[in-house]
Amino acid sequence: MEQRTYNQYCATARTLDLVGERWTLLLIRELLTGPKRFGDLQASLRGLGTGLLAARLKHLEREGLAHKITLPPPARTPAYALTEAGEELAPAVLELARWGLKWAMGERRATETFHPGWAVLGLRACFDAEAAAGLHAVYEFRIDDEWFHARIDDGAIEALHGPAQRPDATVTISQEAFLRLTGQGLTLAEAIETGAASASGDTRALRRLGDLFRLPPSHARNPDQPSS
Amino acid sequence: MEQRTYNQYCATARTLDLVGERWTLLLIRELLTGPKRFGDLQASLRGLGTGLLAARLKHLEREGLAHKITLPPPARTPAYALTEAGEELAPAVLELARWGLKWAMGERRATETFHPGWAVLGLRACFDAEAAAGLHAVYEFRIDDEWFHARIDDGAIEALHGPAQRPDATVTISQEAFLRLTGQGLTLAEAIETGAASASGDTRALRRLGDLFRLPPSHARNPDQPSS
DNA sequence: CGGCATCCATTTTGATACTG
DNA sequence: CAGTATCAAAATGGATGCCG
Numbered sequence: 001m002e003q004r005t006y007n008q009y010c011a012t013a014r015t016l017d018l019v020g021e022r023w024t025l026l027l028i029r030e031l032l033t034g035p036k037r038f039g040d041l042q043a044s045l046r047g048l049g050t051g052l053l054a055a056r057l058k059h060l061e062r063e064g065l066a067h068k069i070t071l072p073p074p075a076r077t078p079a080y081a082l083t084e085a086g087e088e089l090a091p092a093v094l095e096l097a098r099w100g101l102k103w104a105m106g107e108r109r110a111t112e113t114f115h116p117g118w119a120v121l122g123l124r125a126c127f128d129a130e131a132a133a134g135l136h137a138v139y140e141f142r143i144d145d146e147w148f149h150a151r152i153d154d155g156a157i158e159a160l161h162g163p164a165q166r167p168d169a170t171v172t173i174s175q176e177a178f179l180r181l182t183g184q185g186l187t188l189a190e191a192i193e194t195g196a197a198s199a200s201g202d203t204r205a206l207r208r209l210g211d212l213f214r215l216p217p218s219h220a221r222n223p224d225q226p227s228s
Numbered sequence: 229m230e231q232r233t234y235n236q237y238c239a240t241a242r243t244l245d246l247v248g249e250r251w252t253l254l255l256i257r258e259l260l261t262g263p264k265r266f267g268d269l270q271a272s273l274r275g276l277g278t279g280l281l282a283a284r285l286k287h288l289e290r291e292g293l294a295h296k297i298t299l300p301p302p303a304r305t306p307a308y309a310l311t312e313a314g315e316e317l318a319p320a321v322l323e324l325a326r327w328g329l330k331w332a333m334g335e336r337r338a339t340e341t342f343h344p345g346w347a348v349l350g351l352r353a354c355f356d357a358e359a360a361a362g363l364h365a366v367y368e369f370r371i372d373d374e375w376f377h378a379r380i381d382d383g384a385i386e387a388l389h390g391p392a393q394r395p396d397a398t399v400t401i402s403q404e405a406f407l408r409l410t411g412q413g414l415t416l417a418e419a420i421e422t423g424a425a426s427a428s429g430d431t432r433a434l435r436r437l438g439d440l441f442r443l444p445p446s447h448a449r450n451p452d453q454p455s456s
Numbered sequence: 457c458g459g460c461a462t463c464c465a466t467t468t469t470g471a472t473a474c475t476g
Numbered sequence: 477c478a479g480t481a482t483c484a485a486a487a488t489g490g491a492t493g494c495c496g
Binding site: 006007008009010011012013014015016017018020022025026029045046047085088089091092093095096097098099100101102103104105108109111112113114115118121122125179219221 | 325343
């Protein structure tokens with residue numbers, strides 16, 4: 001299958017031939033925060049059946065965007081990770097995310113699922129390199145039972161699933177509060193005050209955390225309905 | 229219709245709900261070089277039928293990404309143009325293009341169509357803002373019977389379909405030669421030497437032209453087949 | 457748990473014919 | 477031209493069932 005192509009000698013069209021089918025870019029989004037297991041991928045992507053997921057993963061493997069790995073001990077379980085080519089789709093995915101933050105985000109709809117990893121990728125989309133000048137710090141985020149870490153090195157950020165080895169600071173927060181943190185005006189300081197979050201570790205690193213991310217001004221027009 | 233949604237409270241997924249369907253991003257790509265008429269859009273997108281094209285345009289209108297306009301006199305014919313929200317998809321589309329230039333371009337396949345407008349957008353994707361420091365110039369490109377112009381203002385570039393009002397320099401070139409110019413190592417100077425292109429106008433502006441665009445090193449793995 | 461195969465109802469698409 | 481109507485082919489989704 002998968003013979004459907006735009007048949008255009010155009011870089012955009014060629015890219016969309018590879019990653020433009022339904023679910024594919026969301027699969028890549030999932031893998032951008034680190035390797036994931038088959039079941040975890042499916043759990044994150046409601047509506048994507050096992051058959052189509054297997055087909056999409058095979059496609060990504062065949063095209064050299066992802067590969068099957070065995071997680072390091074003690075896990076030793078199969079998982080999927082991005083190749084270099086796959087990782088390099090990050091700028092494109094983050095641009096789509098930035099556009100969505102500005103033009104399409106609004107309120108969460110009742111039918112919509114949410115996973116903290118998406119917001120962690122949102123951190124990357126909102127990262128302000130200038131604001132991070134001179135900063136070298138590793139933050140750990142514990143959101144309900146999912147842990148993430150972000151490593152900031154000057155103007156660069158890396159945001160991955162899983163605990164940090166040696167975090168400079170740790171933030172523990174409920175998924176619900178984290179959602180408001182990234183999606184709305186709630187600041188980390190406010191979340192801590194109200195008890196929705198708690199933080200520990202290097203105080204200087206924590207003070208800078210709030211300034212590292214900059215949400216684009218929202219111009220979303222239809223915040224509540226899928227608009228037909 | 230159009231009720232199919234990922235139902236995820238995620239900026240990337242929301243964006244793909246709006247522009248992730250087949251043809252939609254290519255439609256936006258077409259409009260990024262300026263307003264286009266229904267028929268011209270269809271001519272650029274082989275395989276897209278009139279029915280689907282009409283549906284996609286309606287969708288873009290409903291979502292506020294494009295709108296129907298009447299071309300200024302003497303044309304006075306209907307066309308479609310991007311709104312501000314639509315224009316702002318340019319960074320995402322250009323990132324997809326940059327990825328494609330690096331990882332998916334290779335040789336042109338026998339079945340593939342090509343339109344100069346795509347390469348003009350490629351100029352934007354390859355534009356090197358640093359190299360354009362201090363430059364303010366308008367270039368006109370005449371590629372077979374299609375004319376384009378690029379306005380460079382320091383680190384900014386604008387690349388649109390249609391003639392320039394007052395170009396500083398004009399380059400006339402065959403579509404075939406233009407293709408090699410952007411897709412391969414051929415330089416403008418070489419093209420002019422071999423007679424494939426001719427240039428006129430401000431000499432200083434023309435001399436800088438060749439340095440304004442930087443192709444990413446190609447890592448394309450399967451240059452010739454749609455790979456199943 | 458990971459992953460493929462199968463069957464089936466529903467959508468989406470592609471191609472073409474047709475109308476103002 | 478611009479756009480609708482129509483229909484066949486393909487992709488999707490959902491539910492299983494199976495096998496290591």
